[in-house]
Amino acid sequence: MKPSIILYKALPDDLLQRLETHFTVTRVANLKPETVAQHADAFASAQGLLGSSEKVDSELLEKMPQLRATSTISVGYDNFDVDALNARKILLMHTPTVLTETVADTMMALVLSSARRVVEVAERVKAGEWTSGIGADWFGIDVHHKTLGIIGMGRIGLALAQRAHFGFGMPILYNARRHHTEAEERFQARYCDLETLLKESDFVCLVLPLTDETHHLIGKAQFEMMKKSAIFINAGRGPVVDEAALVEALQNGEIHAAGLDVFEQEPLPVDSPLLSLPNVVALPHIGSATHETRYNMAECAVENLIDALNGKVEKNCVNPQVAS
């Protein structure tokens, strides 16, 4: 008999078929308690769980006594209670690498659009305000040859460094838990402590995971250290930044502008003060959102679940130590 799994995200037809050749699949819209209650038997017998962007905590795990593997269609896994998974020896699979280049493209788009005010001036053109030669009130600031600071030199940080170094001739500073030899050798990136990076960078680009250690890593004190001309980019996770402090820094002119793909609360509430600031480019968490990359992530997650339920954890497994 095929093992049962719960799927809580839509998949392309061919990937759904692939999944169904291996498993008996119950599709649900989300993991809310009422949905779980409605499909109680399917959750009780499921050995696998596949989807993204929903909390997987001990309350849910209690309803899934047979669960052996979870597979998220994302590289970030901060919405999983990893300790609770480990305690039950449940594998957690994720999708690194397949999205790296696309997310780095999004970060570069945020750098360029914030500095050159692309969204703001395009809106002014659409509003019919381009009625004569433009004046200095339409100007932006240069990107090329400015200093780019990267907080979190991992896979995506490295791909951003490559673009900034070869594409824009930018000197690169970075902060991470350890030195990154490849970044230093290929892109002449210079390791420095966080304070130095904040003080010296023209663009401060954050691409960290959300952990207990990184929660509100960037707040009032850190914005005060940045240059008044600095542009702050966040494509990691919203809660790594104290958003109230960010709003204050933007309103008080402590920093020049921000380009944001992630927020403390998503979707961003329509009354967020960030939305009324002209010096903010706010994107709806589209870092990896291209047709090609989202397909590749979904395929990777499907293969990951098949591997995990067959005891294969050599790649893309967050907690291989729990494999029996």
Ligand SMILES: NC(=O)c1ccc[n+]([C@@H]2O[C@H](COP(=O)([O-])OP(=O)(O)OC[C@H]3O[C@@H](n4cnc5c(N)ncnc54)[C@H](O)[C@@H]3O)[C@@H](O)[C@H]2O)c1
């Ligand atoms: N906006 C999006 O759509 C999007 C898409 C993909 C990933 N992300 C986010 O980006 C994160 C990074 O992805 P990745 O593939 O580059 O991961 P990665 O594991 O390759 O890189 C993370 C880096 O952060 C560093 N780091 C972790 N904690 C740190 C700390 N306390 N201080 C300094 N450095 C620290 C690690 O050493 C590592 O270099 C993901 O965890 C996810 O949260 C967002």
Ligand SMILES: O=C(O)[C@H](O)CO
């Ligand atoms: O972590 C990731 O992969 C992105 O944020 C998409 O959820």
